[in-house]
Amino acid sequence: MKVDFSKLQTLYRGQDDFRLREIDCGIELKAVCLDTMIDDAKVSAFVLQPLAYVNNAKNLNDVYKKLAAGTGVRKPPNFFSAVEDFVNGYTLIFDAENNCISVDTRTAVGRSVAEPPTSMVMRGPREGFVEDIKVNLTLIRKRLKTPNLKTVNITVGKYTNTAVTVCYIDGIADKRVVEDAVQRLESVKVDGVLDSSYLARYLDVSKTVMFRRVGSTEKPDIVVGKMLEGRLAIIVDGSPMVLTLPYLFVEDMQSPGDYYENSTMTTLSRSLRFVSVIASVLLPALYVCLQVYNYQIIPLRFLITVLNASEAIPFSPLSEMILVLIVFDILREANLRMPSAVGISLSLVGAIVLGDAAVQAGLLGAPAVMIGALSGIGLFTLPDNTLILSLLRLLVTFIGGIMGLLGVIVSTLAIIVYLASMQDYKTPFLAPFAPDIPQDRQDAVAQIPVPDMANRPKSIPNNNGKRRG
Amino acid sequence: MDKNRVSIDQIALLYLLLIMGGKFLTLPSLLAGDVGHDSWVSVAFSFVWDAVCLCFLLWAIRINDKAHLDISAILDKSVSKPVSKLLLAIFFVVFVLRTNVLLSGCYKMFSVTFDVSTNWIVYVLPIAALAVFAIVKGFNAVARTSQLLFGLILIAVVALFVSPLSEAEFGALLPIGEAGWGNIIWTSYSRSFWFSDYIFVYFVLDGIKIKKHVFAPVLTSFAIGATLSIVLNAVFVALFGYLAPDFDMAMSKIGVFSAASTTNGRWDWLTLSIWLLSVFIKMIVFIFCAYKCIEKIFDKNFVKVNWIAVAFVLLTLALPMFVTTEQLLNTVIKWGIIPFTLVQYVLPLLMPLLTKTALRKTEVKNE
Numbered sequence: 047m048k049v050d051f052s053k054l055q056t057l058y059r060g061q062d063d064f065r066l067r068e069i070d071c072g073i074e075l076k077a078v079c080l081d082t083m084i085d086d087a088k089v090s091a092f093v094l095q096p097l098a099y100v101n102n103a104k105n106l107n108d109v110y111k112k113l114a115a116g117t118g119v120r121k122p123p124n125f126f127s128a129v130e131d132f133v134n135g136y137t138l139i140f141d142a143e144n145n146c147i148s149v150d151t152r153t154a155v156g157r158s159v160a161e162p163p164t165s166m167v168m169r170g171p172r173e174g175f176v177e178d179i180k181v182n183l184t185l186i187r188k189r190l191k192t193p194n195l196k197t198v199n200i201t202v203g204k205y206t207n208t209a210v211t212v213c214y215i216d217g218i219a220d221k222r223v224v225e226d227a228v229q230r231l232e233s234v235k236v237d238g239v240l241d242s243s244y245l246a247r248y249l250d251v252s253k254t255v256m257f258r259r260v261g262s263t264e265k266p267d268i269v270v271g272k273m274l275e276g277r278l279a280i281i282v283d284g285s286p287m288v289l290t291l292p293y294l295f296v297e298d299m300q301s302p303g304d305y306y307e308n309s310t311m312t313t314l315s316r317s318l319r320f321v322s323v324i325a326s327v328l329l330p331a332l333y334v335c336l337q338v339y340n341y342q343i344i345p346l347r348f349l350i351t352v353l354n355a356s357e358a359i360p361f362s363p364l365s366e367m368i369l370v371l372i373v374f375d376i377l378r379e380a381n382l383r384m385p386s387a388v389g390i391s392l393s394l395v396g397a398i399v400l401g402d403a404a405v406q407a408g409l410l411g412a413p414a415v416m417i418g419a420l421s422g423i424g425l426f427t428l429p430d431n432t433l434i435l436s437l438l439r440l441l442v443t444f445i446g447g448i449m450g451l452l453g454v455i456v457s458t459l460a461i462i463v464y465l466a467s468m469q470d471y472k473t474p475f476l477a478p479f480a481p482d483i484p485q486d487r488q489d490a491v492a493q494i495p496v497p498d499m500a501n502r503p504k505s506i507p508n509n510n511g512k513r514r515g
Numbered sequence: 516m517d518k519n520r521v522s523i524d525q526i527a528l529l530y531l532l533l534i535m536g537g538k539f540l541t542l543p544s545l546l547a548g549d550v551g552h553d554s555w556v557s558v559a560f561s562f563v564w565d566a567v568c569l570c571f572l573l574w575a576i577r578i579n580d581k582a583h584l585d586i587s588a589i590l591d592k593s594v595s596k597p598v599s600k601l602l603l604a605i606f607f608v609v610f611v612l613r614t615n616v617l618l619s620g621c622y623k624m625f626s627v628t629f630d631v632s633t634n635w636i637v638y639v640l641p642i643a644a645l646a647v648f649a650i651v652k653g654f655n656a657v658a659r660t661s662q663l664l665f666g667l668i669l670i671a672v673v674a675l676f677v678s679p680l681s682e683a684e685f686g687a688l689l690p691i692g693e694a695g696w697g698n699i700i701w702t703s704y705s706r707s708f709w710f711s712d713y714i715f716v717y718f719v720l721d722g723i724k725i726k727k728h729v730f731a732p733v734l735t736s737f738a739i740g741a742t743l744s745i746v747l748n749a750v751f752v753a754l755f756g757y758l759a760p761d762f763d764m765a766m767s768k769i770g771v772f773s774a775a776s777t778t779n780g781r782w783d784w785l786t787l788s789i790w791l792l793s794v795f796i797k798m799i800v801f802i803f804c805a806y807k808c809i810e811k812i813f814d815k816n817f818v819k820v821n822w823i824a825v826a827f828v829l830l831t832l833a834l835p836m837f838v839t840t841e842q843l844l845n846t847v848i849k850w851g852i853i854p855f856t857l858v859q860y861v862l863p864l865l866m867p868l869l870t871k872t873a874l875r876k877t878e879v880k881n882e
Contacts, residue, residue, distance in 0.1 A: 345780035449633075449641065451788050452625055456641045459795055462663060463649050467518070467656035480659035482524065 049146035072103035083135035118150025162264035170306035179283035206238035220507035261290035276508030292473035326424030331446030339450035356411035364447030370418030477505035518653025525658035527732035534740030536797035540620035548760035550694035560703035568863035575866035585721035587811035592873035607808035671789035683753035
């Protein structure tokens with residue numbers, strides 16, 4: 047295949063990092079690379095040094111054979127492929143007839159593998175993905191030493207030409223799901239992909255407004271665990287977050303450390319997460335509607351305490367609770383954007399000083415502050431969906447405050463119907479509870495010991511239901 | 516995915532919720548008014564008829580397993596189009612009336628129990644919005660919702676009638692049959708409007724996924740639902756005795772005898788609220804079926820939601836603004852009992868035969 051050298055030169059004319067070197071090794075060759083993207087040592091070791099000993103090459107094919115001793119030498123099939131290699135840090139070698147070979151001389155500048163800050167664990171592996179797609183693939187391959195680990199490479203982004211790799215285990219993953227995901231990725235028309243979350247939106251089949259439909263994790267052990275259940279992993283160059291598909295709501299309740307702990311403890315902690323999420327969404331709404339409409343439900347002593355505490359509050363119970371929830375969300379948002387050292391102080395100031403001051407000043411009642419804080423903290427058991435659940439909580443509280451229990455019941459049912467209707471990649475979002483898949487309940491809220499998990503989840507389409515089959 | 520496809524297990528659980536959703540509002544007091552402390556016997560008789568019809572309907576589902584004909588196709592091919600349309604129209608009326616009776620019962624419960632008085636439109640709007648949302652999302656989403664909630668609702672119902680058991684005077688249920696067996700059987704017929712909750716199955720006939728068993732899961736659900744309803748009626752009469760007809764919101768009144776007191780708070784109202792989820796699910800299902808009736812009456816297959824049909828169904832929810840529930844029960848439902856019986860009790864018995872006939876005609880046409 048011919049690659050027009052002059053066209054490439056025109057494209058990069060005037061660029062300071064464009065390097066051109068002419069080499070004579072029996073035939074006249076031109077080696078070009080982008081100085082900012084290459085590793086000088088690699089250029090020297092894999093291109094210049096081998097060519098220095100060649101002086102009788104008849105054509106580029108001879109050079110190719112000589113360089114093939116090095117890794118990552120190939121013949122780009124067309125001009126676009128050559129340019130893609132070039133911008134990724136490959137060195138292109140041209141002969142006078144515009145034949146071209148590319149040699150991998152990419153620089154390895156980037157973070158080294160470390161424990162991801164978003165998924166700290168007490169037990170279990172501490173390695174985390176980095177921004178380099180090659181390193182990330184290595185981290186997966188290191189754990190999946192099987193020829194059945196297959197990859198599909200795609201380039202996405204008109205200007206960023208971001209490398210994307212879809213990984214799956216042949217024989218476990220459902221091919222139709224792989225094809226569907228690859229097709230979706232190939233059809234993405236976008237200027238640039240700066241992080242995997244860009245692609246997550248394109249992979250969301252039903253274009254959900256709320257709740258994320260694609261899993262993401264920074265830990266290779268989690269990705270491999272999910273791939274062993276039939277899911278695919280999507281690695282995006284430049285992003286330490288690897289996407290996984292298909293995705294279930296129950297995955298939000300599972301923590302990276304769950305599989306390295308005792309299954310009874312895991313069951314207990316997952317149950318706590320479930321209860322805290324449900325309580326977080328419903329507690330403020332129930333508090334408001336019980337206080338406004340159905341105070342008979344509250345035990346007398348507690349009712350007296352609540353009434354005494356909120357007697358002098360200038361706001362209605364609904365506005366008081368909405369205010370508390372909004373203040374809590376503001377604090378959380380500020381805390382996220384603050385440098386970590388200041389963030390801790392701010393949370394303390396916000397939680398203790400602001401809350402206490404508001405109660406002392408008679409602006410907010412202590413029970414409302416307590417319920418708001420409890421509800422806010424409970425949401426953090428689902429870190430990825432905190433914002434959306436916070437929004438739902440505000441909505442349910444508002445409806446409950448206006449319509450009482452009727453509003454709470456109707457809004458809760460609407461949320462459940464909405465969640466139950468979601469199904470991407472032939473996987474119901476609320477599985478294994480709705481629809482009920484008894485086999486999959488072994489690792490949903492309750493977890494049976496890992497040696498007893500003989501089957502792969504039925505809710506995830508797969509070609510091999512037996513784990514050791 | 517066909518968003519209206521459901522599995523037989525989902526049908527079973529949905530049916531259980533539907534049984535529990537409609538029997539504990541005004542029905543126990545109405546029955547107590549008719550036959551006194553024998554109301555639970557009357558309920559038991561109604562469930563015997565329901566059981567027979569349910570078995571025939573399940574048989575029809577099994578016959579229809581491969582062909583997946585819908586109710587309209589079965590009726591069109593077996594009893595002619597005009598009769599089919601007439602039956603579907605009766606179905607529509609039954610669903611609309613049952614939804615309205617449930618809505619009125621809930622409205623009364625909210626105003627009496629929860630001291631929340633509001634006008635009918637403000638009360639109905641959120642429920643109507645929820646029903647429309649469910650229609651848009653598909654019947655499968657409703658069925659899945661029932662799978663998610665049934666355990667919670669079941670616990671709430673059991674908790675509601677178990678807690679006041681120590682106060683119940685079960686001796687008040689004796690002698691059995693005091694109201695006269697003829698009277699009891701007549702009451703179970705005249706109040707049959709509240710039963711035969713399986714009629715929703717007609718409108719998902721074409722989308723039922725059958726695995727191994729058809730009868731076992733549905734009949735198990737039916738047995739649980741029927742037992743709970745009979746026991747609740749018995750507990751209600753055992754608690755209130757001859758005053759039972761005056762306490763028309765059975766479920767909320769039973770809680771008076773529970774562990775609740777001014778010190779502990781009316782925690783039973785929270786369990787009552789959980790049980791109300793089943794009432795709302797029942798209303799959603801019936802509104803969905805009414806919508807499907809329109810689709811089938813006009814020989815349409817709405818791929819997308821037809822907003823005219825939805826609007827028409829929702830308009831019927833304004834009925835209680837013009838007619839009280841008592842007027843409805845004493846006029847329309849009283850006189851409509853014969854056509855209603857036709858679709859509730861006669862049609863299920865004929866369904867296996869009608870389905871076979873329809874299948875035979877379909878095969879002949881295909882050949």
